[in-house]
Amino acid sequence: MPHPPTEDARTPRDDNSESVDDPGDRDTTGPRPRTPITRGVLLHAALEIVDRHGVEHLSMRRLGQALDRDPMSLYRYAPNKAAVLDGLAEVVLDQLSIDTTDTDWVNQARSVAHQFRRLALVHPNVVPLLVTRPLATPLGLRPLGTLRPLESFLELLIRAGFDDADALHVYRSFFGFLYGHVLNELQELVDNPEETDDLLRLGLHRLPIREFPRLRALAPVLASYDGHAELESGLDILLTGLQTQLHPVHPIHDDTSPGGI
Amino acid sequence: MPHPPTEDARTPRDDNSESVDDPGDRDTTGPRPRTPITRGVLLHAALEIVDRHGVEHLSMRRLGQALDRDPMSLYRYAPNKAAVLDGLAEVVLDQLSIDTTDTDWVNQARSVAHQFRRLALVHPNVVPLLVTRPLATPLGLRPLGTLRPLESFLELLIRAGFDDADALHVYRSFFGFLYGHVLNELQELVDNPEETDDLLRLGLHRLPIREFPRLRALAPVLASYDGHAELESGLDILLTGLQTQLHPVHPIHDDTSPGGI
DNA sequence: ACTGTAGCCCTACGGTGTAGATATACAAGC
DNA sequence: GCTTGTATATCTACACCGTAGGGCTACAGT
Numbered sequence: 029m030p031h032p033p034t035e036d037a038r039t040p041r042d043d044n045s046e047s048v049d050d051p052g053d054r055d056t057t058g059p060r061p062r063t064p065i066t067r068g069v070l071l072h073a074a075l076e077i078v079d080r081h082g083v084e085h086l087s088m089r090r091l092g093q094a095l096d097r098d099p100m101s102l103y104r105y106a107p108n109k110a111a112v113l114d115g116l117a118e119v120v121l122d123q124l125s126i127d128t129t130d131t132d133w134v135n136q137a138r139s140v141a142h143q144f145r146r147l148a149l150v151h152p153n154v155v156p157l158l159v160t161r162p163l164a165t166p167l168g169l170r171p172l173g174t175l176r177p178l179e180s181f182l183e184l185l186i187r188a189g190f191d192d193a194d195a196l197h198v199y200r201s202f203f204g205f206l207y208g209h210v211l212n213e214l215q216e217l218v219d220n221p222e223e224t225d226d227l228l229r230l231g232l233h234r235l236p237i238r239e240f241p242r243l244r245a246l247a248p249v250l251a252s253y254d255g256h257a258e259l260e261s262g263l264d265i266l267l268t269g270l271q272t273q274l275h276p277v278h279p280i281h282d283d284t285s286p287g288g289i
Numbered sequence: 290m291p292h293p294p295t296e297d298a299r300t301p302r303d304d305n306s307e308s309v310d311d312p313g314d315r316d317t318t319g320p321r322p323r324t325p326i327t328r329g330v331l332l333h334a335a336l337e338i339v340d341r342h343g344v345e346h347l348s349m350r351r352l353g354q355a356l357d358r359d360p361m362s363l364y365r366y367a368p369n370k371a372a373v374l375d376g377l378a379e380v381v382l383d384q385l386s387i388d389t390t391d392t393d394w395v396n397q398a399r400s401v402a403h404q405f406r407r408l409a410l411v412h413p414n415v416v417p418l419l420v421t422r423p424l425a426t427p428l429g430l431r432p433l434g435t436l437r438p439l440e441s442f443l444e445l446l447i448r449a450g451f452d453d454a455d456a457l458h459v460y461r462s463f464f465g466f467l468y469g470h471v472l473n474e475l476q477e478l479v480d481n482p483e484e485t486d487d488l489l490r491l492g493l494h495r496l497p498i499r500e501f502p503r504l505r506a507l508a509p510v511l512a513s514y515d516g517h518a519e520l521e522s523g524l525d526i527l528l529t530g531l532q533t534q535l536h537p538v539h540p541i542h543d544d545t546s547p548g549g550i
Numbered sequence: 551a552c553t554g555t556a557g558c559c560c561t562a563c564g565g566t567g568t569a570g571a572t573a574t575a576c577a578a579g580c
Numbered sequence: 581g582c583t584t585g586t587a588t589a590t591c592t593a594c595a596c597c598g599t600a601g602g603g604c605t606a607c608a609g610t
Contacts, residue, residue, distance in 0.1 A: 087566060098590050100568080109567065156424060159472055160417045166480040167511075168492020175496065175504065182503040193510050195503075201523050204473045208465030211420055219427035231429020235436065242443040242456075243436065249454050250428075262462050265534060269526030348597060359559050361599075370598065552610085559604075566597065573590070580583080 065095060067105045071115045078116060078153045086112075114165065117157045118173035120147055126180040133188035134267050140181070141206055145259055148210040155214055159207050194274045205266050213255040226251040326356060328366045332376045339377060339414045347373075375426065378418045379434035381408055387441040394449035395528050401442065402467055406520055409471040416475055420468050455535045466527050474516040487512040 063069060073094045077086050088109060092099035106112045124143055130136040148155050162170065178199065185195035219231030226247040227233050235244055324330060334355045338347050349370060353360035367373045385404050391397040409416050423431065439460065446456035480492030487508035488494050496505055 088568080089566080100591080101589055103568075104588080152424075156417075156421045159420060162476045163413075163417060163472070163478075166478040166492045167476070168480050168495040172496070172500070175501065179501050179504050182507065186503060192507055196507055196510050197519070197522070200473050200519065201526070204469030204523070205466055206469065207472055208467065208469035211424070211468055212461050212465045215423045215428070217424075217427040219429050231427045234429040235433070239433070240436065240440050242447060243440045246443065246453055246457055249457050258458070258461065261458070261534070262465070265462070265527060265530030269530045273522070273526060349599080350597075361560080362558060364599075365557080554607105554609085556607085557605085559602105561600105561602085563600085564598100567595095569592105569594085571590105571592075573588100575588075576586085578583100578585080580581100 063095070065097065065105065067115070070095065070102060070105045071112070071119050074112055075116055075119055075151070075154070079151055082153050083113075083156065088112075110164070113157055114161050114171050114174070116154055117161050118171040120151055120154050120158065121177055122173040123147060124177045124180075126177060126184060128180050128183040128187060130184065131188060133184050134271065136184055137181075137202055137267060138263055140177075141202075141209075141259060141263055142256075144206050145210060145213070145255065148214065149255075152214050155210060159211065190274065197274060198270050201266065201270060205262060209255075209259055209262055213253070213258070216250070216253050216255075324356070326358065326366065328376070331356065331363060331366045332373070332380045335373055336377055336380055336412070336415070340412055343414045344374075344417065349373075371425075374418055375422050375432050375435070377415055378422050379432040381412050381415050381419065382438055383434040384408060385438045385441075387438060387445060389441050389444040389448060391445065392449060394445050395532065397445055398442075398463055398528060399524055401438075402463075402470075402520060402524055403517075405467050406471060406474070406516065409475065410516075413475050416471060420472065451535065458535060459531050462527060462531060466523060470516075470520055470523055474514070474519070477511070477514050477516075 070091070074086060074091055077090060077094060088099045088102055091112070092102055095102070106115065124140060124147070126140055127136055148158075162174070167175070181199050181202075182195050185198055186192070190198060218229055220229055223229040227244065230247055230250055232240075232244050232247050232250075237244065331352070335347055335352055338351060338355060349360045349363055352373070353363055356363070367376065385401060385408070387401055388397055409419075423435070428436070442460050442463075443456050446459050447453070451459060479490055481490055484490040488505065491508055491511055493501075493505050493508050493511075498505065
């Protein structure tokens with residue numbers, strides 16, 4: 029039987045120079061899992077990899093290595109890699125907290141917006157998963173954690189007096205806008221950070237002058253992007269617009285909604 | 290207009306596309322390039338693969354097979370696979386047509402919005418690339434075709450009287466909203482199409498009743514989603530809001546002078 | 551005729567997700 | 581005690597991926 033290295037009592041990790049939070053404590057017996065591992069632990073480790081190195085560097089093998097486990101053993105906690113990606117979106121989205129009892133839904137929406145923006149800035153590499161995974165999975169099959177903000181937000185709106193259809197309307201406009209904003213803000217990549225000239229810093233000098241005069245002229249404005257302010261002004265427009273267009277009646281709801289829109 | 294999703298008018302040379310290794314067929318004329326191949330041809334073939342089977346099924350090998358070429362030879366027309374993906378976004382985005390001379394910028398924006406929505410519905414599998422690729426590439430390094438709509442839209446706004454900063458403001462709000470809407474609309478996947486009951490069709494029956502009462506109650510409303518109407522009402526809010534918040538000074542209204550640099 | 555050069559193709563390397571066989575550990579029954 | 585069933589952990593293997601590097605062919609210039 030070919031058994032490569034370290035025959036006896038397991039722990040074949042002497043070649044592992046990575047950070048291990050484990051001093052030599054394996055005296056008692058042989059096989060000993062260091063950390064019990066759960067779906068949460070797995071996802072947390074995956075999140076760390078993605079945060080640090082990007083989605084494309086996340087693989088089951090690397091994840092197993094980070095957890096000091098055989099890659100195959102991970103399939104006990106996630107049916108496949110797609111589920112890990114969905115789980116990442118869940119881990120991040122689940123951090124949104126919505127107070128459904130707040131009667132001022134506009135105020136609460138503002139809070140959610142800023143929380144969401146903050147999460148996106150902390151985990152920029154997860155944002156593609158956030159906006160993209162739902163396109164691959166029908167609503168009913170997504171991790172519950174990703175649906176919970178939806179449910180809470182709907183609850184908030186309905187309690188504030190919207191009927192079902194309008195609540196959905198508002199939800200969609202609002203989160204659509206949020207997704208859009210975040211995607212916009214994260215695009216503001218800098219090509220050459222230590223360059224002082226805005227044009228060079230953004231790499232805009234590469235664009236043909238005659239074809240892209242406007243864009244090139246906007247270099248200084250692009251360079252002074254303020255995501256928070258941009259979000260605020262967008263929220264102003266959207267929320268007041270939603271308020272005037274779909275005025276909620278007072279907090280009494282009638283569940284019998286007719287067909288059609 | 291590009292081909293609709295399911296319908297497919299076969300081009301004449303398509304009979305060669307399927308993988309059939311016919312041994313006695315090649316000796317007639319020796320080495321023979323079937324089609325000259327260019328970047329455009331390559332991207333078009335890639336788009337077809339993605340439209341039909343999704344992004345994850347696009348590989349250089351499969352692309353080479355579709356073009357009846359050695360996979361390695363493709364690297365002559367694209368430096369790497371990422372460039373192919375960027376190129377796909379370009380091919381689709383380049384189909385947006387913006388009339389920068391239209392003095393009614395709101396009207397023109399509406400047109401762009403509906404064009405964009407249409408493109409997204411025709412090429413749903415490309416949408417993740419559309420919204421995601423820009424996160425990986427600084428502005429100045431993107432394919433020019435993806436920047437051309439940006440430039441045109443800015444041109445439109447500036448001609449309509451916005452100053453640089455406000456034009457960028459409007460552009461961002463507008464396209465952010467558009468991205469958000471499209472992502473929302475494409476999420477409306479159906480789990481079980483032939484089921485008549487809305488709850489089962491959307492797979493919502495899988496959700497715990499006590500945890501997701503609102504969401505489950507919304508099944509009928511979810512099922513009767515009308516993307517066009519939703520987009521329209523969103524545009525109403527956004528565009529009127531933008532108009533009142535950032536009033537352009539006054540339209541320059543010079544349909545004769547095209548340069549203006 | 552010879553040589554440079556440019557394009558095309560093949561092979562190979564190191565990676566991927568994961569099916570299936572295999573090894574190991576532990577509970578229950580006799 | 582022993583056997584046995586079952587759950588878990590690990591290993592091996594397969595089919596695929598992107599693409600570096602080298603070799604091959606064909607033609608241009610001399």
